Amino acid sequence: MLWFVGLGISGLEGASANAIQVLKKADMVYFENFTSPIGRTELSKIKKLVRGKMTIAPRWMVEDGKAILLLAKKKNVVLLAYGDPYVATTHLELRTRAEKDKIKTKTIHAASAITSLIGECGLHHYKIGRPVTIMRELPSLSTVYYTIYENMVKGNHSLLILEFDNSSNFFLNPKDALSSLLETENGQRRNVIDQSTFAIVASRIGSKSQKIISGKLSSLVKVDFGKPPHTIIIPGKLHFTEHDAIKIFSKCFDEPFDNSSKIQKISDQMLSKYVPKARKALEEVTKMLKDDPSLKPVIENAQLYIDDSEKFQRDGQEELAVLSIGYAEGLMDALRLSKGIDPWAQSL
Template sequence: MLWFVGLGISGFKSIPNEAIDVLSKADMVYLEQFTSPISKSDLTKIKKATKGEFRPAKRWLVEDGNEILENAKKKKVVLLSYGDPYIATTHIELRERAIKEKIKTHSIHASSSLTSMIGECGLHFYKVGRIATIMSEMKSLTTPYYVIYKNVIEGNHTVLLLEFNQDKDFFLDPKDALNGLLETEKGQRRKVISSSTFAIVASRIGFKDQEIVSGKISSLKKRDFGKPPHTVIIPGRLHFTESDALKVLGECIDEPFDNATKTRKISAQMIEKYVPMVREALEEVEPYYKDQKEYQVILENAELYVRDAEKFLEDGQDEVAILSIGYADGLVDALRLAKGLDPKM
C-alpha cells in the first residue's frame, strides 16, 4: 500500500489528523524535501510521529521510484511531502506507476502554498494563468519570460516558483529572479518586463513570519526578503478589489497598477513595425513600374495585403495578419529584385 500525504504549509502543526494516524501505523515513511525545505524542528516532530522506518527521500529516489514501489508491494508505505502531495507532477507519475503495478494507493490532501498565497495576497484565484519556474541559469529564463507575456496579454497573473536545490541548500533570491527577467527583456525586447513592472514577492506563506511585499521591480530590488521559501507573482489585470486587498493584506510599496496595459501582443508589435517598412518600399518601387500596366495588379495586391494585415489584426486574427504582411513583403521584394534593387529594407 502506498499513501501520498500532504504536510500542509505550516510545518508539522498543519498535518491533518488523519495523516498522523497513518504515520503511526506505517512500516516506512519517506519524506521528500526537494519541493520545499522543512525545518529541523518539524523534521524531529515528524520522526517522533513515525513508528516505522523513517527515511528522507532525495529527488532522484522519488523520480526513480523503484525502491518506494517495491516496498509498497509488501508494506504500508507513506510518501510525505510539503503542501499537497499532487502539486508535484513527480508524485502523480509515481501514483500512476503504483496503480499499474497493482499497488493500492490512498491520498491525504492538505493546503498548498500555491493556492494559499493567492488568497493571502488578495488576488482572484481564477485569474492565475500558467505557472513557471525561474532557475539561476540565465538562458533558462526565456520560457518564464514568454509565460508572463502570454498570461499578461490575457490579463492573468503569473506565479513564478524559484529554484530550490536541496543538496546545495540553495534557494534563488527573489532579487536575482527579477534581475534575470530584466536581463532577458534586453535580449527579447518584447516590452514584457521593465523596472516599472508591478510585482509581488510572497515569502514563507503559512508560517508566523510570512511576508507579502508588492511594488515596482525597481522598489523590490532594494528589499531583503529574509529566509526562503519565496515566490514571485507578476499580476496581469488587477480588479479594484485585488488592488485594495494588496494594500491591506501586505506591504504595498507602490500603488498597484495593471501590467496588462503596458504589454502588447507580439503580432501587434510586428505589424506596427513592418507595415510602414513595406509601405515605404512599395512607394519606392512604384515609379519603376508606372508605365508597365502588366505589373499594376501586383502593386495593387501588395497594397491590399498591407490593408488586410491591419484589418485582420484589428479583428483579432493575428496569424492571418502576419501572413498578409508577409505576402505583401514578398511581392514587394520580387518587384525590387526584378529591377535589380536590393530587397532588404
C-alpha cells in the same frame, strides 16, 4: 499499500486528523525533502509521531522509486510531502507506476503553498497563468521571460517558483531572480520587465513568519526578504478588488497597477514595423513602374494585401494580418527581382 499524504502549509500542527492517524499506523514513512525545506523542529515532531519509522527521501530516491514500491507491495508505506502531494509531478509519476504494478494507493490532500499564496496575496485564482520555475542559470531565464510575456498578453498573473536545492541548502534569493529578469530584458527587448514592473514577493506562506511584500522592481530589489521559501508573482490585468486587496494584504511600497497594459503581442509588434515599411515600398514601386500598365494588377494586389492586413489586425485576426503583409512583400520582391529595382531601400 502506498499512501500519498500532504502535510499542508503549516507543518504537523495543521495536518488533518486523518493524516495523523495514517502516519501513526505506517510501517514506513518516506518524507521527501526536495519540494520544500524541512525545519529541524518540524522534522523532530514528525519522527516522534511515527515512532522513528521514517526515511528522508531525496529527489533521486522518489524518482527511482524502486525501494518505495518494493516495500509498498508488502507493507503500509507513506510518501509524505509538504503542501499537497500532487503538486510535484514526480509524485504523480510514482503513483502511476504503483497502480500499474497493482499496488493499491490512497491520497490525503492538503493545502499547497502554491495555491494558498494566491489568495493570501489577494489575487483571483482563475487569473493565474502558466507557472514557471526560475533557475539560477541565466540562459534558462528566456523561458521564464516568454512565459511571463504570454501570460501578460492574456492579462493573466505569472507565478514564479524559485529554484530550491536541499542537497546544497540553496534557495534562489528573490532579489537575484528579479535582477536576472531585468538582465534578460536587456537581451530580449519586448518591454516585458523593467524597473517599473509591479511584483509581489510571498515569503514563508503558512508559517508564523509569513510575509508578503509588493511594489515596483526598483523598490523590491532593495528589500531583505528573510529566510526561504519565497515565490514571486508578476500580476497581469488587475481587477479592482485585487488592487484593493494587494494594498491591504501586503506591505505595499508602490500603487498596484496593470503590468499588461504596456504589452504588445509579437504579431502587433511585427505589424507596427512591417505595414508602414510595406506602404512606403509600394509608393516607390508605383513611382518606378507607373509607365508599365501590364504591372498595374500586381501593384493593385499588393495594395489590397496591405489594406487586408490592417483590417485583419483591427479584427483581432493577427495571423491573417501577418500573412497578408507577407503576400504584399512577396509581390514587391517579385517586381524587385524581375525589374531590377529596389523599393525597400527608401523604406528602411
